[in-house]
Amino acid sequence: MKVLVVGGAGYIGSHTVRQLLAAGYEVAVLDNLSSGHAAALPNGVRLFQSDLLQPEQLTQALAEIQADAVIHFAARIEVGESMCEPLAYYRNNVVGSLNLLQAIQETGRRIPLVFSSTAAVYGTTDAVPIPEDAPLRPESVYGQTKRMTEDMIHAAHAAYGQPYTVLRYFNVCGASPEGDIGEAHSSQTHLIELACLTALGKRPKMMVFGTDYPTPDGTCIRDYVHVQDLADAHVLAVGALLDGRHDAATYNVGLGHGFSVREVLDMVDEVVGVRLLREEAERRPGDPPQLVADASRIRAELGFEPQFPELRQMVGMAWMWHRTHPNGFEF
Ligand SMILES: NC(=O)c1ccc[n+]([C@@H]2O[C@H](COP(=O)([O-])OP(=O)(O)OC[C@H]3O[C@@H](n4cnc5c(N)ncnc54)[C@H](O)[C@@H]3O)[C@@H](O)[C@H]2O)c1
Numbered sequence: 001m002k003v004l005v006v007g008g009a010g011y012i013g014s015h016t017v018r019q020l021l022a023a024g025y026e027v028a029v030l031d032n033l034s035s036g037h038a039a040a041l042p043n044g045v046r047l048f049q050s051d052l053l054q055p056e057q058l059t060q061a062l063a064e065i066q067a068d069a070v071i072h073f074a075a076r077i078e079v080g081e082s083m084c085e086p087l088a089y090y091r092n093n094v095v096g097s098l099n100l101l102q103a104i105q106e107t108g109r110r111i112p113l114v115f116s117s118t119a120a121v122y123g124t125t126d127a128v129p130i131p132e133d134a135p136l137r138p139e140s141v142y143g144q145t146k147r148m149t150e151d152m153i154h155a156a157h158a159a160y161g162q163p164y165t166v167l168r169y170f171n172v173c174g175a176s177p178e179g180d181i182g183e184a185h186s187s188q189t190h191l192i193e194l195a196c197l198t199a200l201g202k203r204p205k206m207m208v209f210g211t212d213y214p215t216p217d218g219t220c221i222r223d224y225v226h227v228q229d230l231a232d233a234h235v236l237a238v239g240a241l242l243d244g245r246h247d248a249a250t251y252n253v254g255l256g257h258g259f260s261v262r263e264v265l266d267m268v269d270e271v272v273g274v275r276l277l278r279e280e281a282e283r284r285p286g287d288p289p290q291l292v293a294d295a296s297r298i299r300a301e302l303g304f305e306p307q308f309p310e311l312r313q314m315v316g317m318a319w320m321w322h323r324t325h326p327n328g329f330e331f
């Protein structure tokens, strides 16, 4: 079985490519390398250096590969940046996804699609943990682009029977247990990645964005999931679609418990053995106080069982990757 991984040279995509190969799939990647890295891909994986905003490139790749399934990771991904550059986010994430759905439809085949959505679609909710049927009230442009893409996928399913699984990830972190691939985002904004870079002396201090949230220690709470566990969730999702176990499903991917910004920074201090300098700052626009998954559905229906559930493991592997690759994929 062949899987086309769109955005497969990125952080989560490259871990998923590996897990798909390990599970016996043939894999090709389509990526414009705007934030991904060819070096993150295993030798022998075919890379179409193409752009979702160039529909003819999608059509060509789908025709050449004759994929049995598509996984769609490609997006701009930063909550804060999306509030400053909204149109770039709508163009890349919404128009890009529309082009992909259209190209799949034009093949005339019902190619199953797994889509990377996000906890950011929920916004502030009363429910903690958050079930999949909670109302979707994204508070950032980034979250809106993901909700709009989910809407397009539902409509394509209703109209043409497009099979899909939407995975709403909570906060992804960690690196491969082998320590050879990991997070290398050029516009670094993620908490654990930034803390590791601060520990390496590449940044002077950690900012704590918002200390007056309605949470026990006043900082935001997030549900962290290890990137390799998330990659395994994609392998399960593709398998369920190809087996015909379902043709329309939406799952949260998280662990079901959250850590505050302060708790995460305390764990980083412990793992790296240094107390990082911290500065309290204003809230970051678009950040909901608390995002914690009700992750029971994916466990029950797909048999998802995280292998790295401890925050210490996630931070430890992230630190190993950054310590050994201080310049990411640029050696
Ligand atoms: N990292 C997280 O914590 C997190 C959490 C929830 C959801 N997600 C979602 O998961 C997906 C992957 O995230 P990631 O952290 O691996 O990000 P990433 O930036 O590392 O990967 C995205 C990949 O998509 C490619 N890409 C972007 N726009 C493209 C386009 N127009 N055409 C072709 N390729 C394009 C990039 O080059 C990159 O390789 C995204 O859709 C993101 O919204 C990420």
Ligand SMILES: O=c1ccn([C@@H]2O[C@H](COP(=O)(O)OP(=O)(O)O[C@H]3O[C@H](CO)[C@@H](O)[C@H](O)[C@H]3O)[C@@H](O)[C@H]2O)c(=O)[nH]1
Residues within 6 Å of the ligand: 077, 078, 079, 117, 118, 119, 120, 169, 170, 171, 172, 189, 190, 191, 192, 194, 206, 207, 208, 209, 210, 220, 221, 222, 261, 284, 287, 291
């Ligand atoms: O230097 C920093 C960086 C982050 N934070 C805070 O740490 C928390 C987590 O932030 P971050 O690591 O940037 O992740 P999120 O903004 O929660 O967003 C991530 O997680 C979402 C799902 O919850 C995904 O949709 C997004 O793509 C992904 O960027 C937030 O409260 C931030 O305000 C700080 O206090 N200081």
